[in-house]
Amino acid sequence: MxxxxxxxxxxxxxxxxxxxxxxxxxxxxxxxxxxxxxxxxxxxxxxxxxxxxxxxxxxxxxxxxxxxxxxxxxxxxxxxxxxxxxxxxxxxxxxxxxxxxxxxxxxxxxxxxxxxxxxxxxxxxxxxxxxxxxxxxxxxxxxxxxxxxxxxxxxxxxxxxxxxxxxxxxxxxxxxxxxxxxxxxxxxxxxxxxxxxxxxxxxxxxxxxxxxxxxxxxxxxxxxxxxxxxxxxxxxxxxxxxxxxxxxxxxxxxxxxxWFAFKRISRQVSFQATLEWVIARKAIDVVYQPIVRLASNECVGVEALARLNLNGRDISPDIFIAVAEQTGLIQPLTDLVLEKTLDELTELLCSRPSFYVSVNVSSEDLRTPRFLKIITAKLARTGIRPAQIRIEATERSFLNADATRQTIAAFRSAGHPVYIDDFGTGYSSLAYLQTFMIDVLKIDKSFVDTIAQQAASSIVAPHIIDMAHELGVEIVAEGIERNEQVEYLLRRGVQYGQGWLFAKAMRREELVAWLEARRASHAPAQPAIQ
Structure with missing residues (x-):
């Protein structure tokens, strides 16, 4: 006993x-x-x-x-x-x-x-x-x-x-x-x-x-x-x-x-495996958000954006892209976005030599020529001009200055314009711009939202615009939703914009139909929102 x-x-x-x-x-x-x-x-x-x-x-x-x-x-x-x-x-x-x-x-x-x-x-x-x-x-x-x-x-x-x-x-x-x-x-x-x-x-x-x-x-x-x-x-x-x-x-x-803690941790850990499975089976969707010339309302290009749907539920890009960056999956994810973009838009790009698509590139691919070699190989014999594939990188990608500067120069030498995306939200110092040769600066939506308002951050957008003009780079304003924003940006000399005022991100079929409708009507596009 x-x-x-x-x-x-x-x-x-x-x-x-x-x-x-x-x-x-x-x-x-x-x-x-x-x-x-x-x-x-x-x-x-x-x-x-x-x-x-x-x-x-x-x-x-x-x-x-x-x-x-x-x-x-x-x-x-x-x-x-x-x-x-x-x-x-x-x-x-x-x-x-x-x-x-x-x-x-x-x-x-x-x-x-x-x-x-x-x-x-x-x-x-x-x-x-x-x-x-x-x-x-x-x-x-x-x-x-x-x-x-x-x-x-x-x-x-x-x-x-x-x-x-x-x-x-x-x-x-x-x-x-x-x-x-x-x-x-x-x-x-x-x-x-x-x-x-x-x-x-x-x-x-x-x-x-x-x-x-x-x-x-x-x-x-x-x-x-x-x-x-x-x-x-x-x-x-x-x-x-x-x-x-x-x-x-x-x-x-x-x-x-x-059991609850185990399930919670297991769910977090297993998302990496799920994302790896999704990328391997090419189950990532790509949508395209138009970029418009503000002065003429002409759509000059699109930005390719990755989207993920699991079991009928949309997963925010902020989540799965962050997991991909943390787990070493960001490079295969970027490769997949490029592959799908070229599969879907080659005919459109060849028929419109001045039309372009921009692809977001991680900091990993700004430190080595790996992604440039992939682009060069995939564009061979497609008829697509290098300038039609543009590179977007966030501010934090510029921390490793020496390696990044060399890779950016290689992209530009190969004919691919380079953009800084979401400017103003990363490492807020502005001086580093003078040490990099870039083509376009994109103003983050959070600063565009404050235009014509009395918020303390409303002075940031004009400050960024002035600096871009001084550096001789073009500007794309993100997240435009109101006509008064367009009027303000035009007065300040901003060349391009994207946002729901023009169109939401669309799949390839929707994009082609949208572009054809604009061409057929010879009229400005109707805003996506009022």
């Missing part, structure tokens, strides 16, 4: 271990995954904050240039009128005027003060290109208000420091903007501790904390950086309590939760 009880106890212990340990292990894995996701999200948030600092600084420089463009004598009525115009036109500028010999001279805010000798202390920092910056500069009319003041050649503008940290974030995570030359704080979001944020900056975000994660990012164009922090989530903080709970609930309940 004692031996039997011991055996039963052993089975109970093994049953508890078999159910509790996998659950605890699952909790540990989930905790590690949560930590990775939080760090990745925080780094992306820091990159967006850097872009904000660049844009606000850019606006300050533009305001000074506008102030210096043409005006009467310093502090004349014409000059003050011009300064008032600058303040009104630039969202983040709170004051603008003249200074000299260590004192304020005049501004629309406090008038002509040359006779009052209002002192202006020496600037805290001077940039390599001659801009002077005062941090926490007290306004002569207030003992409370402190501005960031930027000056050059006797003209200055004052900017609200909160403009540098006013990044849209539902979680309200703290931000600090840093001058990287001085390692000092430029601006701080409400509630952030300056000593803590500066300490995190100096340690490059590597701060031991059970409660907070930190991330830093630097501007590549200005001596600016940001440090952000977000609350840390931990599933293992109360692991003794978790263990006691599972042991007390027993084998039956533990088995139920263990």
């Amino acid at each position: 004692i031996k039997r009880m011991s055996l039963i106890s052993a089975y109970i212990a093994l049953g508890c271990a078999a159910t509790v340990l996998p659950v605890l292990f699952s909790i540990y894995i989930a905790n590690e995954d949560v930590t990775r996701r939080e760090q990745r999200d925080l780094r992306q948030y820091a990159e967006k904050a850097v872009m904000r600092t660049e844009l606000v600084t850019y606006q300050g420089f533009a305001a000074i240039a506008d102030l210096q463009a043409e005006h009467g004598a310093p502090c004349s009525p014409e000059y003050l009128g011009r300064a008032a115009h600058v303040i009104f036109n630039y969202r983040y500028v709170r004051d603008a005027g003249a200074y000299g010999d260590g004192r304020y001279l005049c501004s629309p805010l406090f008038g002509d003060v040359r006779a009052q000798d209002v002192a202006l202390p020496p600037p805290r920092w001077r940039s390599n290109d001659g801009y002077l910056v005062w941090f926490q500069q007290k306004n002569p009319l207030s003992d409370v208000r402190e501005d960031i003041q930027i000056g050059r050649n006797g003209e200055y503008v004052s900017i609200d420091p909160q403009s540098y940290v006013d990044v849209m974030d539902p979680a309200g995570r703290p931000i600090a903007t840093i001058n990287t030359d001085l390692n000092s704080i430029v601006a701080l979001s409400t509630g952030a501790d300056p000593d803590e944020m500066l300490h995190a900056w100096k340690r490059a975000g590597r701060v031991d904390s059970d409660e907070w994660n930190y991330a830093v990012a630097r501007s590549t164009t200005r001596a600016l950086g940001v440090v952000v922090k977000g609350r840390r989530t931990s599933l293992l903080r109360d692991w003794p309590g978790l263990l006691a709970m599972w042991l007390s609930m027993g084998v039956a309940l533990g088995a139920g939760f263990g």
